[in-house]
Amino acid sequence: MTSQPTPRSRFPTPALGVVAIAAFTTIVASALPAAAVAMAGARVAKSGDPVSVDIERHGDAVVVRASAEIAGDLGTAWRVLTDYARYVEFVPGLRTSRVVARRGDEVTVEQTGNAPLWLLDAPVDVVYRITESAPYALHSHATTDHGATLDSDYMLTPDARGLRLDYTGRLVAPQGVLVRLREAAGEHAIVTHFHALAAEIARQAGAGEFPPGNTKTPSP
Numbered sequence: 001m002t003s004q005p006t007p008r009s010r011f012p013t014p015a016l017g018v019v020a021i022a023a024f025t026t027i028v029a030s031a032l033p034a035a036a037v038a039m040a041g042a043r044v045a046k047s048g049d050p051v052s053v054d055i056e057r058h059g060d061a062v063v064v065r066a067s068a069e070i071a072g073d074l075g076t077a078w079r080v081l082t083d084y085a086r087y088v089e090f091v092p093g094l095r096t097s098r099v100v101a102r103r104g105d106e107v108t109v110e111q112t113g114n115a116p117l118w119l120l121d122a123p124v125d126v127v128y129r130i131t132e133s134a135p136y137a138l139h140s141h142a143t144t145d146h147g148a149t150l151d152s153d154y155m156l157t158p159d160a161r162g163l164r165l166d167y168t169g170r171l172v173a174p175q176g177v178l179v180r181l182r183e184a185a186g187e188h189a190i191v192t193h194f195h196a197l198a199a200e201i202a203r204q205a206g207a208g209e210f211p212p213g214n215t216k217t218p219s220p
Contacts, residue, residue, distance in 0.1 A: 051198060053191055064169040064190050068198035071162040072205030078135040080201045081154060084109045091196045093189070095123070105132040113189075147174035148186060165201065167194050 053066045070077065080086075084107070087097040094113040101108040107130040112123055125145040132138055135156065142150040148171065155166040171186045202208065 051195055055187055060172060062171045062187060064167070064171065064187060066167040066191065066194045068165045068194070069161060070165060070198055070202050070205070071207035072201050074135055074156055074158050074163055076205045077156050077163055077165065077201045080204055081138060081197065082132060087111070090200045092192055105134070106130070107132060148172065150186070150190070165198055
C-alpha cells in the first residue's frame, strides 16, 4: 500500500514559543529574496513552460521532481552536466566546485555555496558521490556538513524538439525545530541548480536564452 503525501507546512510548529518563531521568521524574511521564499514549496506545471517542478513530502523526506524541454543535443547536455568544475560559472550561490576523486564512472565532487535558511545564508559544504552512466544518466548521493542528505537522479532523453532533462531528488534534512526551514532552503537550492543546468545546456547548444518557468505557491 502506497502512503499518501502529507500536507506541507511552510514554517516549523514545535514549541519554540510564539515570540521565538516570530523573531526567527522576521530574520529569515529579511535575509531571503521574495523569490526564494516563493520558490520553496513551489509547483511549476503550467502547460508550455520550459521547466516543470513538483515538490511533495513523503514521510521524513521531501521529493523534488523536475523536467525541462531543451532545444539542444545530447553531447552538449552531457558535457555540461558532467563538467563539475564549471558549475561555479552559472549556478547561483555556488562558490567552489571541484573533482577530488575519479575512478572509472565513479566521481567525488566537493562544493561550497550559500544556502539561505540552512544557517541564515551561511556557507554550506557538500560532498557528492556520483555515478555516471554516459551519456544518458547520472546518480549522486550528497551529504552536507549540517547533516542533510540528497539522493539525485538526472536523465537525458533525446526527442523531436531536442532533448528532455529529467530530475528526481530525495532530500532529508536534519531533525529539529528548524527542519521545515532547512527543507525549504534545500528545495530552493535544488530548483535553482536544476534551472541553471538547463539554461546552460540551452546556451551552449546555441538555443538562446532559457526563460524561467511560471511559479506559484500551493495552497496550504
